[in-house]
Amino acid sequence: MKLPPLSLYLRSRGLPGALAALFGTAAAAAWAAQWLVSLPDFDHTARLPVVLLGPLLAAGAIGTSLHTPSDELDRTAVRPWWPRRLTHLLAPTALAVALLALAVPGHSEAFGAPAAVRNTLGLVGMTAAAATLVGARLSWLPPTFYLGVVYLAAPSDAGGGAVWWGWATRPGPEGEAWTVAALCLAAGTALYAWRGARHVTGEA
Amino acid sequence: MTATLTPPRTEPAAYVRTVSPLRTELRRGLGPWTGAAVLLTVLVTMYGKGLGWQGRWADTTNLLHVVAGLLCGPLALAAGCWQGGRDRRRGTTELWDSVSRSPMRRLLVAVAPSALWPAAGLLLADAVCALATWPYVSAGRPFLELLAADAVAVGALGTLGHLVGRVVRWRLTAPLLGIAGYVVLGLAAYREGPARWLGPAGEHQFFWDRPVWWYGPAAMAWAAGLALAALLAYGLRTARLRPLALVPLAVAVGAATLILRLPPDEGPWRPDPALARQVCDDGTPQVCLTAVDEGLLPSVSAALAPLSAHLKGVPGAPVRWVGGASGPALPGDVELPSARQDAVRNRLTRPDLYLNSAVNWLFSDSCRPGDGTGPNAERASTVQLAVIEWLAPTPDDYGPDTTAARPYIDRLQAKSPAEQREYLTRFLAANTCHPDEVPIP
Secondary structure, three states, rough: OOHHHHHHHHOOOOOOHHHHHHHHHHHHHHHHHHHHHHOOOOOOHHHHHHHHHHHHHHHHHHOOOOOOOOHHHOOOOOOOOOHHHHHHHHHHHHHHHHHHHHHHHOOOOOHHHHEEEEEHHHHHHHHHHHHHHHOOOOOOOOHHEEEEEHHHHOOOOOOOHHHHOHHHHOOOOOHHHHHHHHHHHHHHHHHHHHHOOOOOOOOO | OOOOOOOOOOOOOOOOOOHHHHHHHHHOOOHHHHHHHHHHHHHHHHHHHOOOOOOHHHHHEEEEHHHHHHEEEEEHHHHHHHHOHHHHHHHHHHHHHHHOOOOOHHHHHHHHHHHHHHHHHHHHHHHHHHHHHHHHHOOOOOHHHHHHHHHHHHHHHHHHHHHHHHHHHOOHHHHHHHHHHHHHHHHHHHHHHHHHHHHOOOOOOOOOOOEEOOOHHHHHHHHHHHHHHHHHHHHHOOOOOOOHHHHHHHHHHHHHHHHHHHOOOOOOOEEEEEEHHHEEEEOOEEEEEEHHHHHHHHHHHHHHOOOOOOOOOOOOOOOEEOOOOOOOOOOOOOEOOOHHHHEEEEOOOOOHHHHHHHHHHHHHOOOOOOOOOOOHHHHHHHHHHHHHHHHHOOOHHOOOOOEEEHHHHHHHHHHOOHHHHHHHHHHHOOOOOOOOHHOOO
């Protein structure tokens, strides 16, 4: 059976698995958000781990799908790669943004849909940049490390420039946090569209 | 003529320095980076927590324990998982199968960086934090056995992650395992009941307690036994010795049974009278803190000095300011607010704020429902605010609006020292829950 080129491309990048992971992440995030709020002594502000870990996992799924099994062959192609890379990165990101925004409904002033959308965009940018620098398979590591540190280190108020360096832990509407996330997305996307994922020798 | 065929002279074999595979494994690849990541995670987090922990061993070890369990544990899991999938990614699995070393030996060497590097990074970070705490502690000892148990737990999680990475072939396994580990360890830490003391992140916030002696070794046996059982079960899967894995499993189950039989609330922690002992200065009124906070005594006494000057010799004034575990025990004792949470390196960061809250505590009577009402209630609370403002002015960036109390404050300040003393005597004798008793300056 002859498959259309697009299907072959999607399959070679493992995108069906990545998309399934996105749906699974969103479902798990929706369940976790509801469960956390239902706990005694917890209110909607307890959803912070969900708006951090959900986008992180989604960014990881997108980042690892940037791996190409035929890097050197790809680079000999006549057509420019950047439009394909851009579509490959942004289409799943749009899906992840929509799914995760639906997973944490209400309370947009704290850790609701805006915070989930901002974190997804920023972390996808960080993951794309990491894919360019350390390879797609390990692209989830830098954002994971970053989140792990800021989650415990960031103060609950905005003191000490935390609104900038701890952008992922801030409530939804803060402009500074959105600026950093947008910069991460722009830089990461541009870097990936320009260079593609780094080819790591010896790793099939 | 026959040519004599002589074999070419062979040079003596040059001495080739062989490097042990373990050393190569430990020096290459993700291992050192994992150790560095663990070190950095702990140090950055501890620094971000505001350095208030420098002063009590219980604070430092508790925070290090939570950071190790909640952050380094998942990190070790994910990094171990990545390292475990290395041979498969490189396509060298079959090549490894052809070498003469036994699978178990190869597995032990391959697992070493996943287990040892995170543990080493954590121990180094522990040492740095312990050295940063040392000059400022007043009593007690660091709970080294708990820190060692944390390192063993992190190493065990790295080992388990490594084995998962060997078995499961999926690109997202490592991050997923890290996140799942974080969620499970976090849930275990916040659970009520004895099961939380099995998890490596169970928090304990009492500064006058110490753990029972066997808890550290039991926690180590539990974590290491579990990891070793999994390691042996995987490494010996084709050998007849596989049931050997039951030995460490039995040790782990035995240790877990011991831990699960602890009381659910306080777990392994028991009060330590040596840490809760009272230490007092020789001022009037006396300032008494617990032995763990002895280093704070000069700073607290200095902060309370202006108030002590006002209260000296006034009938009904406190005899002792008492802070810490025991609380007021004798007549004339007044409780002090906790000084440690407002202190960095045994100095109060805001002495003015501390003095203000001490005065607030001094004048807070425990009222019953129905108290504090009546036509004079508002005036009484304004007078109380004025007395507090007079004795310990609220810092500008804190506290209630004092405009309404200003006339009373001015009147109090204008009084002669004898009149001030007389007024304070009457004010201290009154019950602030009954507005009619509160004297007007």
